[in-house]
Amino acid sequence: MLELLYQFISQNLLMPLTTFLVPIDYQSNALIVLQTVIKILAILVPVLVTVAYFTYAERKVIGYIQGRIGPNRVGFFGYSLWGLGQPIADAVKLMVKEIVIPTGANRSLYIMAPILSLAPSVAAWAVIPFDDTKVLADINAALLYVLALTSLAVYGVIIAGWASNSKYAFLGAMRSAAQIVSYEIAMGFALVGVLVAAGSLNLGDIVDAQSGSIIHWFWLPLFPLFVIYFISGLAETNRAPFDVAEGESEIVAGFHVEYGGMAFSVFFMAEYANMILISVLSALLFCGGWLSPLQGIVPDSVFSIALIGDLLGEGIHWLLIKTSFFMFLFLWFRATFPRYRYDQIMRLGWKVFIPITIVWLVVVSALVVTNVPPWFD
């Protein structure tokens, strides 16, 4: 259905547009540019809507976990609709608020910091495959690209902390810098494990390498790396229980304490977009992405039944379900675990996770070299 919509837009909107407006020599190039823009919008608009409703989901889920109701008043057209209008009302409120730039702040960097934190988490979506065919940029070094971009998110935090010219913000930035650098190593090693197991840096190939059945997915042979990847993802996104960069009880709100209005909400969007990114990557790298968990369990003939076969067989809906599960884990952890103490975070990153990943890399390499079934035969 998505393909049909894309074909329709491409043929009835973009083709006439380019034929009328662009000189004949550049028409094919212009068409490619416009089609890419449409594809980018088709990825980014759902991502940003998900970001908005992820904040709503967080308040609801944590509310129910703590025996509260959560937001339930703001709706549409006089109906409260379980508070579904809340994210939109919040967005409007934040947009009309004034952005106060503190005295002594470094103006240009102060404005740039939120943008720097949102841009990489959005840019990383360029290489995320949603299906066998649906991917914006099918590049060879996709995994490396994602790792590089997630490591850039720290700059928004550091620059915000420094440019605000505030003690609390600066302390938050320092904590965050140390934490992200430490956990990036464990995260990188976990991804190297995936690379060894799949034999490719291309995300689509990595998912294909997991096909077979639910036990062929990499969560089983790479179980320690899977756990470490997700926990490092928690730490990289500065989420509870690793949210010392914000640490309300000690440093008020950490790096974004001086920010208000839209500048603050861009930080917020970056954090949530990063969480969704980590979730979708966990689903792709360790849980078979768009592959169906029923594959290899029910006979293959089931997948060729009309409608039911499409639902049970592989497809983007499985990727969305798996991603939603990991997104739920982020919220669940926040409601469950108390915040780690700072030295414990450092100890966990350097003395526990990195040794485990190195050992497991050796194990995975041995499994691959000796062609251990059912994964690597």
Next chain:
Amino acid sequence: MIEQVVFYLFSGVLVFSATMVVVMRNPIHAALFLILAFFASSAIWLLLQAEFLAITLVLVYVGAVMVLFLFVVMMLDLNNVTSREGFIRYLPVGISVAVLMVVAMGLVVGSDYFLGDRYLAIQQFDADHSNTRELGLALYTQYLYQFEIAGAILLVAIIAAISLGMSKLKINKSINPDKQVFVKKHERLRIVKMKAETKKGESEA
């Protein structure tokens, strides 16, 4: 055509940001311009179809090294005035070093290696070509010993840096979490029964 536009764009950004690293008065701004310079050079590497090196440059230098660098620069209370002192006095030394570097670069770039057939014959690969695989094969077969030696030197350097940092003269205040977890209430807390204190003149109610 488009490749040339991209090349000149990123070269311009690279030269500009590299200049700003030297010129900027604020060390933080200088460090941020250095990051921009890394990005621009990474983009130029991408033009040369060296995607592994380009992304690794961003991952290692921008994602890790410069974060630590900024960390240190932000913590230090660098005084702009004192670092500017003696500009005239050091100028001749600086100029002579710069001239030396320009001459050395000129000799390298102007040598036979970059002229003629060798320079023109940069291979164009198709989209399926994996730069990462090529590099890995070269490093682990042809240049295995050099690679292993470099790795060993780095390992020694890491151990040396850590052992220097953990000098025994300093008092180490780190806490052992294993012991900490097993602390019992009676080891830390003493509950005492006593009568309420009263001020003089107050009746003991």
